[in-house]
Amino acid sequence: MKRSINNKSVLHKLTGEVENADHPLMKQIREEGVRKLEETRFPTSRDEEWRFLDLKPITRTDFVPSDQAGSKPIDNPEHYFIPESDSSRIVFVNGRFDRELSSVDGLPEDLIAGNIRDHLDHPAVKSYLNKLVNYEDDPFTSFNSSFFKDGGFIYIPEGVTVDHPIQLLNLYSDAEKEYFATPRVLVVAEPEATATIIEDHIGVAGNKYLTVPVTEFKLYQKAHIHHVRIQRDSRKAVHVSRPITYLEKHAEYHSYTITLGGKLTRNEPRVIQEEEEVSFTVDGLVLIDGEQIADTHSLLDHRFSHAESHQLHKVVVKEHAHSIFNGKIFVRRDAQKIDSFQENRNLLLSEEGQVNTKPQLEIFADDVLCSHGATIGQLDPEEVFYLESRGMTKEKAKEVLTYAFALETIENIKVESVHKLLIEEVKRYTSAEKSETVSA
Amino acid sequence: MLEIKNLHANVEGEEQEILKGVNLTIKPGEVHALMGPNGSGKSTLAKVIAGHHDYEITDGEILFEGEDLNELDPDERAHLGIFLAFQYPVEVPGVTNNTLLRESYNTIATSRGREELDPIEFDDYLTQKLELVDMKRDFLERSVNTGFSGGEKKRNEIFQMAVLEPRLALLDETDSGLDIDALQVVADGIKKMRNKENAFLLVTHYQRMLNYIVPDIVHVMIGGKIVKTGDKELAMQLEEKGYDWLESLATVNGEKDA
Numbered sequence: 120m121k122r123s124i125n126n127k128s129v130l131h132k133l134t135g136e137v138e139n140a141d142h143p144l145m146k147q148i149r150e151e152g153v154r155k156l157e158e159t160r161f162p163t164s165r166d167e168e169w170r171f172l173d174l175k176p177i178t179r180t181d182f183v184p185s186d187q188a189g190s191k192p193i194d195n196p197e198h199y200f201i202p203e204s205d206s207s208r209i210v211f212v213n214g215r216f217d218r219e220l221s222s223v224d225g226l227p228e229d230l231i232a233g234n235i236r237d238h239l240d241h242p243a244v245k246s247y248l249n250k251l252v253n254y255e256d257d258p259f260t261s262f263n264s265s266f267f268k269d270g271g272f273i274y275i276p277e278g279v280t281v282d283h284p285i286q287l288l289n290l291y292s293d294a295e296k297e298y299f300a301t302p303r304v305l306v307v308a309e310p311e312a313t314a315t316i317i318e319d320h321i322g323v324a325g326n327k328y329l330t331v332p333v334t335e336f337k338l339y340q341k342a343h344i345h346h347v348r349i350q351r352d353s354r355k356a357v358h359v360s361r362p363i364t365y366l367e368k369h370a371e372y373h374s375y376t377i378t379l380g381g382k383l384t385r386n387e388p389r390v391i392q393e394e395e396e397v398s399f400t401v402d403g404l405v406l407i408d409g410e411q412i413a414d415t416h417s418l419l420d421h422r423f424s425h426a427e428s429h430q431l432h433k434v435v436v437k438e439h440a441h442s443i444f445n446g447k448i449f450v451r452r453d454a455q456k457i458d459s460f461q462e463n464r465n466l467l468l469s470e471e472g473q474v475n476t477k478p479q480l481e482i483f484a485d486d487v488l489c490s491h492g493a494t495i496g497q498l499d500p501e502e503v504f505y506l507e508s509r510g511m512t513k514e515k516a517k518e519v520l521t522y523a524f525a526l527e528t529i530e531n532i533k534v535e536s537v538h539k540l541l542i543e544e545v546k547r548y549t550s551a552e553k554s555e556t557v558s559a
Numbered sequence: 560m561l562e563i564k565n566l567h568a569n570v571e572g573e574e575q576e577i578l579k580g581v582n583l584t585i586k587p588g589e590v591h592a593l594m595g596p597n598g599s600g601k602s603t604l605a606k607v608i609a610g611h612h613d614y615e616i617t618d619g620e621i622l623f624e625g626e627d628l629n630e631l632d633p634d635e636r637a638h639l640g641i642f643l644a645f646q647y648p649v650e651v652p653g654v655t656n657n658t659l660l661r662e663s664y665n666t667i668a669t670s671r672g673r674e675e676l677d678p679i680e681f682d683d684y685l686t687q688k689l690e691l692v693d694m695k696r697d698f699l700e701r702s703v704n705t706g707f708s709g710g711e712k713k714r715n716e717i718f719q720m721a722v723l724e725p726r727l728a729l730l731d732e733t734d735s736g737l738d739i740d741a742l743q744v745v746a747d748g749i750k751k752m753r754n755k756e757n758a759f760l761l762v763t764h765y766q767r768m769l770n771y772i773v774p775d776i777v778h779v780m781i782g783g784k785i786v787k788t789g790d791k792e793l794a795m796q797l798e799e800k801g802y803d804w805l806e807s808l809a810t811v812n813g814e815k816d817a
Contacts, residue, residue, distance in 0.1 A: 505645065508634075508642070
């Protein structure tokens with residue numbers, strides 16, 4: 120039977136599950152979310168922005184809210200804690216805040232780090248929650264707005280430097296049913312505030328779930344934020360994320376997104392310049408194999424003069440995996456003296472793998488320096504031979520070179536245990552003879 | 560040690576023959592120079608001995624200690640003690656010199672029945688070798704050849720050779736692109752490594768390097784064949800007269816074969 124044309128996707132069908140909210144702000148956000156969701160069509164691969172992407176892992180599953188999924192307890196959640204964030208950790212399980220696993224004692228007193236539900240009357244929450252997120256015709260953000268009950272809220276007061284990285288740990292448990300989660304984050308950094316935030320998504324079992332994280336960052340003047348995002352979802356999971364950041368004058372935002380897990384990942388980072396003289400990084404590393412699909416659609420919006428932006432997006436594809444990159448760089452008419460670097464480098468290690476890449480520069484100013492490039496290649500045979508001639512087997516040589524290729528992106532991650540953990544992940548990926556193949 | 564008999568080779572998948580019947584014998588303790596004009600096939604010979612995948616042996620054989628190298632992968636040849644110093648050393652960002660050398664050293668050591676060195680022992684060992692090529696310690700923590708100058712890359716090849724202690728070292732135009740000081744360092748390194756058990760094949764376009772390392776035997780390769788073999792005097796002659804006077808030799812031989 121043919122589906123009706125108005126495209127009632129699983130997301131739309133779920134609007135009946137949306138609960139009433141007590142707090143007026145939440146009530147407003149939810150109502151708006153449902154209204155927008157109903158106005159928005161679910162995308163298909165015929166839409167330009169969704170070309171190449173097979174959305175069947177979402178459309179063919181009847182996801183239920185995580186609290187109806189019969190979720191199982193997580194053994195050893197401590198295993199996923201970062202030692203540096205021993206007392207600066209906010210934990211969510213299936214998108215719901217877990218007070219017992221969280222620990223924020225080590226943070227400066229006037230800093231707020233906790234569940235957003237407990238801070239709905241905070242001026243920063245009132246000003247920015249759901250106000251920053253801005254994705255056109257996107258049912259996923261509306262879906263998140265319709266459903267989220269908890270979320271991470273980090274408020275860093277003026278001039279405060281947070282010594283320890285703050286871990287936003289998202290764990291996804293095994294469950295009887297396939298469920299969806301709607302993690303939500305709001306970070307507000309007041310002038311001259313400095314912090315490192317590690318956002319981690321981990322599927323602890325092999326089960327299928329859908330997670331739709333929405334992350335809003337507001338950086339006031341001279342605020343500096345490092346944002347590390349590690350996606351280690353289960354190999355059957357679907358991860359659709361919308362992290363968006365706004366920068367005032369002299370603010371610096373440096374983000375590093377590492378995509379390792381998931382059956383289907385769609386990540387849409389956006390950085391929006393609100394004033395002159397900002398600096399930001401939107402680097403990415405994608406390591407996929409088996410049947411994994413990872414799609415990054417980014418938007419770096421240079422609206423005012425004197426911005427420096429850096430985007431190095433590195434991808435390794437093995438087996439039947441498929442990577443998609445679409446990197447939009449906007450330089451608006453009044454945005455002069457922009458220095459923007461974008462490079463997408465793809466290492467395609469199998470015949471069956473697939474890579475689509477599309478740098479998309481739209482420049483309306485004349486005094487700008489934009490370099491961009493995209494390459495898809497295999498390992499250089501000359502490099503392989505060089506290492507072979509030093510006694511390594513061909514397999515080992517390829518492993519070493521793939522490892523070296525991937526390493527560049529994580530070199531800038533300064534939190535030692537995270538850096539180490541990622542090196543281990545890269546090693547595991549590069550040395551896997553044959554990865555476990557999981558299909559949806 | 561090395562015995563090459565009537566070796567013919569071409570680039571895999573291409574008709575054009577590059578090596579057209581090379582004969583060469585190298586004994587332990589010897590230093591050979593392989594000279595010739597550009598495109599004569601001398602670098603190809605070095606790469607073929609090391610097992611480069613681009614080339615295909617169509618006739619003849621290469622025996623190393625009596626073993627047919629054609630049957631062996633490049634890493635297996637390295638394990639036997641063959642080392643190629645590259646004309647264009649490859650940059651390997653993300654892998655430090657230290658990591659590469661420890662991996663290589665231990666793999667080769669194991670395959671040759673020697674003890675592996677633990678990181679501390681290996682560090683001591685590297686320190687001695689660094690002195691040999693006049694390099695600083697911080698060099699060990701840099702990524703292999705990444706951002707190195709031409710001279711540094713060449714010196715790194717000699718350093719790797721010193722660490723891996725090959726039985727047969729093939730130096731592919733190691734002298735090209737080196738200033739006099741660097742050339743001196745490289746030459747001194749080779750001289751110190753020279754002993755009765757090992758052998759060197761210096762592939763070079765110029766006689767210059769041979770002022771520093773005196774070869775036992777000099778070969779001239781033209782048109783894919785060794786057309787003349789002599790002692791160090793031959794190198795001097797080449798310096799004076801160039802290669803032209805030998806070109807006819809190549810043609811005559813070529814016609815004889817045809």
